[in-house]
Amino acid sequence: MEKNTFERIYEIVCKIPYGKVATYGQIAELAGNKRLSRVVGYALHVNPDPKRIPCHRVVNRLGEVSQAFAFGGGNRQVELLQGEGVAFRGGRVIMETYQWEKRLF
């Protein structure tokens, strides 16, 4: 049984290592198509299992957290990342250091 695109996206997001962050395009590319980036955002939007899917480790290409993510009352996602050891600069994640290297596999 082939998994739906959403399931695939969740699988990849779940694979993001602790203390690292990935971009929507990154996940979309691993999911099959880079253009799925929008679908990735929607997939996390429904976020059926936040405990299983660390959506807070997903940031946009600029390393900035989505404004619509402010579900906790602000930059909750940013604080969660800082709690994992992810450093920020200028309000953006230092992707060059914390971005999940796709070439790692």
Added chain:
DNA sequence: CTGGTGACCGCTT
């Protein structure tokens, strides 16, 4: 059943 939208990214003009 059809249309439109949404946590985006890359290409084209």
Added chain:
DNA sequence: AAAGCGGCCACCA
């Protein structure tokens, strides 16, 4: 160089 638009998937009205 900058700006605009398309593409993919799923869900709501």
